[in-house]
Amino acid sequence: MRPEEARPLRPTHVVTCFLQRDDGPSPRILLVQRSQRVGSYHASWAGISGFVEPTVTPDEQAYTEIREETGLQGEQVRMLRRGAVVEHRDQALERHFYVHPFLFAVLAPDDIRLDWEATDMRWIEPAELSTYQTVPKLSEAYVAGLHGAIV
Numbered sequence: 001m002r003p004e005e006a007r008p009l010r011p012t013h014v015v016t017c018f019l020q021r022d023d024g025p026s027p028r029i030l031l032v033q034r035s036q037r038v039g040s041y042h043a044s045w046a047g048i049s050g051f052v053e054p055t056v057t058p059d060e061q062a063y064t065e066i067r068e069e070t071g072l073q074g075e076q077v078r079m080l081r082r083g084a085v086v087e088h089r090d091q092a093l094e095r096h097f098y099v100h101p102f103l104f105a106v107l108a109p110d111d112i113r114l115d116w117e118a119t120d121m122r123w124i125e126p127a128e129l130s131t132y133q134t135v136p137k138l139s140e141a142y143v144a145g146l147h148g149a150i151v
Helices: 058-070 125-132 138-146
Strands: 008-023 028-034 048-052 077-082 086-090 094-104 116-126
Touching: 008 058, 008 116, 008 138, 028 125, 058 077, 058 094, 077 138, 086 138, 094 138, 116 125, 125 138
Parallel strands: 008 094
Antiparallel strands: 008 028, 008 048, 028 116, 077 094, 086 094
């Protein structure tokens, strides 16, 4: 298909939350492996993520996704930073993703209970991120979240 024949991409806002624990010698972030039951990027590693609903802000959606996907409540996490939007165009999915990255401190990491959206989880050092098969632009989203505005 020639570029001029490509279908227009649907603007799609999503949040990606990087949960960080600081109870070891160095900070670690949570990666989850996406299940076959989610809509895209099956078996890829990701942060806690989801579509931004039309009537809520990305900040509100971030807390909702954390609650739904990990079971953690608002008092068990603390938003540290809000990163600049990272864009990704996916022709196959016909979507132009606008990823809103966040960095959260996890106050109760042992309380995490994954829901159906993920099949596995790992706490990794951020430098290990490049060794995982991830959703598109995950490393860029992490850097944007890490260097984002302090909240």
